[in-house]
Amino acid sequence: MRPEPHPRASLRVRALLQSFGPVLGLILLCIIGTALNSDFAAVDNVMNVLTRTAFIGIIAVGMCFVIILGGIDLSVGSMAALIAGAMILVMNKLGPALGSPVSAIALGIGFAVVLGALFGLGHGLLIAKGGIEPFIVTLGTLGIFRAYLTYFADGGALTLDSDLSDAYSPVYYASILGIPVPVWVFLAVALVGGLVLNRTAFGRYVQAIGSNEQVARYAAVDVGRIKVLTYMLLGICVGIATVLYVPRLGSASPTTGLLWELEAIAAVIVGGTALKGGSGTVTGTVVGAVLLSVISNILNLTSIISVYLNAAVQGFVIIAVAFMQRRRK
Amino acid sequence: MRPEPHPRASLRVRALLQSFGPVLGLILLCIIGTALNSDFAAVDNVMNVLTRTAFIGIIAVGMCFVIILGGIDLSVGSMAALIAGAMILVMNKLGPALGSPVSAIALGIGFAVVLGALFGLGHGLLIAKGGIEPFIVTLGTLGIFRAYLTYFADGGALTLDSDLSDAYSPVYYASILGIPVPVWVFLAVALVGGLVLNRTAFGRYVQAIGSNEQVARYAAVDVGRIKVLTYMLLGICVGIATVLYVPRLGSASPTTGLLWELEAIAAVIVGGTALKGGSGTVTGTVVGAVLLSVISNILNLTSIISVYLNAAVQGFVIIAVAFMQRRRK
C-alpha cells in the first residue's frame, strides 16, 4: 500500500486550524488587550472576565449539545429570568419558614436546577413528540417564560431578602484557591460536558442525530429520548447558570437575561460548531464564550472609540475571528 | 418509516393540513378575534393590521428566500434602522439642495433600495466567498448597523424635515381603491416573490442549494452567485420595507427595527418553511406574517388577561399553530 496521500494530511492541518481558529483569535485579542492597557493581564482582571463568562459559558455548554443535535433554543435568556424569579420567590418564602438562610438557599438551588430540567423536558417533548420545529417551540416559550416572570414581579423586580442575599453571596463572590467559585463551576460544567459529549453513548447519539437523523434512527438510536434528554441537559445548565446569577445581582426583572440566547448561540458558533449540527466541541464553545467576554472587557478598558460604536467593534471582531477559522467552500 | 393504516387518505390529509395549517390557524384566530370584539372584522381594523404587517411581511418574503437557501439573516432589523437613518439624512440634505421635496424623496427611495442591495451584497460576499457562517456574519452586522445608526443619530432620533415628511406621508397613509399603499406594495412584493421562487431558474436554484448544496454544485449551479443574489434580494426587501416605514413616523432611532429579525424569521417558519432550508412557500410566509400581527392586534383589542401575559398568549398561539401543521417525525 502506498503512503497516505497528501489530501488527508492537508485536511488534518485544516482541521487543526479550524479548531485553533478561536484559540488563535483569543490569543490575538489578549495581545491587543495587553497592548492597550497593561492591567488587562492582571490576575484580578482575568478572574473578573472568567467569572462573568461563567453564566453565558455554562448555558453555552448546554446550547452546544442542542446545536450539535441539530436543534436550537431561543428561550434560554427568558428561562433564566423566570427561574431566577421563581427561585427568589421560593427562597424568600422558605427563609423565614425554615429559619435558616442556608437551608433555604440549598433548597432554592435544588429548585432552580429541577425547574430548568422541567422546562427542558417540556421543550424536548414538544419538539420530539409534538414534532414542532425547535425554533418555534422556543420562540413561543421565550415569550411565555418572560411574561410569567413579568406577571410574578408585577412588572417590577423580584428581590432576594437581604439576609438571604448576604448568606448566598459567597456563591458568586468567594474564591477557592484563589479562583472564584463561578469559575470552578464553569470549569466543572465544561469538563463534564466534554466528557458526556465525547465519552458517553448519549454524547455519541447527539452527534449522530445532528449529523443524520435517519441514520441514527436506522441504527436503532432512540431519537426521541435523546432529543428530550438533550433539551433537559440545556435546561439544567440554565438552572446552574441562574444559581450563580442570583447571588450576583440578587434580583430578577423583566429585563433579566435579555438576549442571552444570542450570546450563548454566538459563543457556540464562534467556537467552531456549525449551526446545522452534527459536530462541535465543548472546548471551542468555552473559548468562544471567553472570547466574547474579552472583546467587551477590552472595550471597557479603553476609550479609543465612541461609545456608540462598541457594538460595531464587537461585530467586526466576531466576523474577523470567524473568518480565521472559515471552512472551505 | 412507520406503517400507515390508511396510507393514501391520511397522507393527503396530512399534506393538506400542512399547507393549510397556517391558514386554518389564521381563520381560527379571526373567528376568535371577531367573537371578542366585533370591531375586529371592521374594514378599518383589517386595513390597519395589513398595513402594519407590510414592513415585516416584505422583509419576511426576502427572508423566506434566505431560509430556503439554507441561510439566515439576523441583521434585518438593524439594517432597516440604518437604512432609515441614512435615507433621512440624505433626504434632509437633498430637500433644500434640490428645492423640490418630491424629487428628494424619489432619490431617497432609490438610495434606500440601493443601500439595502449593497448591504445584502456585503453579506452574500462574506458568506459565499468568505466562507463564514451566515449566523455569524449577520450577528456581526446586526451590531455594526445599529451602532452606526446610533452614532449618526448621536444616540437620539434622526427626524425627517417637516415639509419632506408631509410630502412623503401619503406613501404610508394614502389609499388606492380603498386599500392603503403599503398593502399594495406588500401584495406586489409577495406576488413577485412567489413568481421568482416558483417560476424562475433563480428560485429553483435557491431551493436546490438549500436542499443539498453539494448536489447543486455538481449540477452546474453557480452556488456562490446565487447566494450573493439571494442576500441581495433580502437586502432589497429590507430597503423597500424601510421606504414604507420612514413616512409613518418620519424618524429613525436606535429602537427602530428592534427584534424585526425574530419577527421576520418567525413569520417564515410559522408559515411552514423549515429552518434547515430546501423548501418553503411565499404564501405561507405572508400568512405567517399576518397571523403574527393578528395575534397582537387581538390582544390590544381586548383586556381579558393581564397585560403582563400578552407575550405568553402570543407564545401559546404560535406553538399551537405550529402544532396544527407539524411534520411527521
Place this chain on the structure above:
Amino acid sequence: MSLAIEFRDVVKAFGPVQVLHGVSFALQPGRVTGLLGENGAGKSTLMKILSGYEQATAGQVLVNGRAARFKGSREAEGEGIVLIHQEFNLAEDLTIAQNIFLGHEKKRGWLLDDAAMNREAADVLEQVGLRVRPETPVRQLIVAEKQLVEIAKALARKARLLIMDEPTATLTPGETERLFALIAQLKAAGVTLLYISHKLDEVERITDEVVVMRDGRYVTRSETREVTRHQMANLMVGRETSDLYPPKAPVPSSVAPRLRVQGLTVPGWAEGVSFEVRPGEILGFAGLVGAGRTELFEGLLGLRPRTVERLELDGRAMRWRNPRDAAHAGLTYLSEDRKGKGLHVHFGLRENLTLMALSRYATPWLKPEAERQALEEAVKRFGIRTGTLDNPASALSGGNQQKLALAKVLHPDPKVVVLDEPTRGVDVGAKRDIYFLIEALAREGRAVIVISSELMELIGLCHRVAVMRGGRLQATLEADQLTEGELIAHATGTH
C-alpha cells in the same frame, strides 16, 4: 446457528402504489441465495421488511418457523438478521469506528471504550480490505470506501443472516475479490447469505441458488449451477434478451479532438494527466480504488483545486473554473455518488431532470408543462420506473435513480459528457439500454468519457481505455488491445 427464513404472501404498499404483491418463498439456512430482479422489482423493499426497516402491509415473515414482525432494525438484529443497505447509511460527521458501532457502543462503566471500538473496527476494516484509520471521519471517504465501511459495519454485528444489497456496485475488482473471500468464510461459518446484484457474473460465481422477482412478485428459483447468465437475464426481464453491447462504430481518425486536456494536476490526487477525446469517440477510464479517476474529473470541472497546462474544446482554449462554466462550454459530469452529489433526493423527478438545463425552460418564466413533458419523454427514453410522475426522487428504486441521474446530465445536450460509473446498480436490461444510448450519443458526434470499475463494460463499450494508477496515467489502450488481463496489469502496475 443458521436462520431459516420464509416469506408468506408479503404485501407492501407506499401510499396508493403497491410494490409487493404477495411474495412467498423460503431461504434455506447456510446457503448463499442470489436475489435477482429488474430495477424496481421490489428486492430492496422486501429486504427492508425482512430486516425490520419497513413493515409489511400484509403477509408474514417466518424466522425459523415462527412469525416475526420486527418493529425496528434492532429487533431484527436481535435475531441475527443484518442488512447492508443499497444506499449508504452513514453519519458523515462521525468516524468510521463510530459509525460501525453506532447504536451498539462498547462501554466501560458509563464511558465509551473508544480504544476497544477502534481496535475492533480496525479488525473488520482489515477483513474487508480497507486500509484507512478507524478514526477517520466518514466525510473524507470516497464512495468505494464508504461501501466497504457499510460491509464492515454489518460484519461487526455478527450476523446469522446477512443481506447484501448491491454491495459491489461501487467496488473495483480487487475489493470485490476480497468480499467474495469473505462471503466464503461466512458461509463456512454457517451464516445464511442473501446477495442482491445486477452483476450476473458475480451471482453466478458465489451463489448456490437464485430467486427471481419481477414486478413485486416471486417468479422462480433455481440452483445456480443449473442456469446460465443468459437464462438469469431472461428470467429477470421475462423475455429473451439480446446482445449486451452495441457494435462499435468506427471513429474517423482524421477528425480533430473535441476535448484536449494537457497536464492536469489535482494536488494530492492526480499528477500531470493528459488525454484527448474525439467527437464520436467513447474513451474509458480504468483503475483501482485510489487511482484518482473521480478526483481527476472533479478537478477538471473545477470542483477541486487543480492546475492545468492547457484545456481545449474543439480547438479553442478554455479556462472554466467551475461546473457552470464547463456546462456552458458543453461539458457535463455524472457523479458516482448518486445520493451525495447526483440527485436532490427530496426534489421531484421533474425538478431533478431539468436542473442543469433550466435556461431552456425559463423564458423568463419556467414552464412546468414543458418540464413535465420533458420528464415524460425521459421516463420513456431511459426506462425510469416510477409509481407516479409526482414522486420525489427518494421514492425511486436505486437503479431507477441512476437512470434519472443519467437523464439529468444528458439533458443539457452536452458536447462532451463524463459518466462516472454510469450503470451503477442498473439491471441488465437497462444496462443494455444505457450502452446503446451511450453509443448513440457518440454516433451523434459527442465525445463520451466513461469511468467504470467494470472492466467488461469498458472493453465492450469503449474505443480506447486510459488506465490510471496512483494518480498517473499509466497507459492508453486501443480497442484491439483491450483485454481484462491487460487492463488489470496496467492498473496494478504489474505490466
Place this chain on the structure above:
Amino acid sequence: QEPNKVNLGVAIPAATHGFTGGIVWWANQAKKELEKNHPGLKITVKTAANAPEQANQLQDLLTVNKINALVIFPFESASLTKPVAQVKGKGVYVTVVDRGLTDTRAQDAYVAGDNTAFGKLPAEYLAKRLNGKGNIVVLRGIPTTLDNERMDAFNAVLKNHPDIKILDAKYGNWNRDDAFKVMQDYLTRFKQIDAVWAADDDMAVGVLKAIEQSQRTDIKEVFGGAGSKGMVRTIIEGSNKLIQADVSYSPKFIYDAIKLTAEARLKGEKLPANTIIPSVLITKENAKDFYFPDSPF
C-alpha cells in the same frame, strides 16, 4: 488619596432610545467640559446594554481604570445594588442617579428625577383639563420598577376623580412604533377617548401619528413625558393642539450629577445625601427653560 486627583467613572445605560440617548449625550458633554476645565480630572464613560453588563463595567472600572469616584445611572435598581455596594466597599465615592438602589447604604449621594411627579403631574393636569370627567387611555413603558412608580402615582391621583375612566393601559415599550400600533388599536376599540397619557415623549410621537391617521376629533389631549426637545418645541410653537403640556424629566441630570460629584471630589468635599431634581409641569409659559437644541433628546 490625593484630593485633587479624581478618576471618575460614569456608568450609564446604552443609547437604546431617545431618553437614554440623551443620557449618553449629556454624560459625554460633561466629560468634555469638565476635563477641559480641571486638569486633575479624568472621566471614563461606559454604556451598558443590560444589568449584568453594567455590573461587569463596574468591576472593570475598579480593577483596571482604578477609579476613585463613580457616577452611576443604574440599569436596574435591585440588580445593581450589590455590585455598587462592592465598589463603594473598595473606597470609591459613589453617586447614584435616578433609579435608586434598594439599599441606600451602597451610595454616598443620590441625584434623581422625580418619578412620582412624572406620574402625578400628568394625572392632575389631565383631570383638570377634562373637568374631572372623561375617558383616558394609557401607554406604559417597559415593565420596570420605575414604570410601576409612575403608573401608581398616576392611578393614585385619579382615584380622587371617579368620573375619569382609564379605559386600558398597555405597554408601548418606550418605543414609537409599538406606541403607534397600540394607539391604532385603542382607536379601533374605544369610540370615545378624551385624553391619552403616553407617558413618554417617544411614545407620544407614535400616538399622535395614529390619531392623525384616524382623523378622530374626540381626543383633546396627548400627554407625553420627560420633556424631549421635539415635544418642548411643539409646545413653544403651539404647532399641535393635542400637545399642550409635558412633564420634565431631563436626562440633563446626569450632567449635573457628574459635575457636582467631580467638583466636590476635586475639593475633597461630599455631596448632600439627596439631590432631587424636581419634575415640573412644562407648559407654553415655561417651555423655553427646558429647550436644549443641541441635545439629541
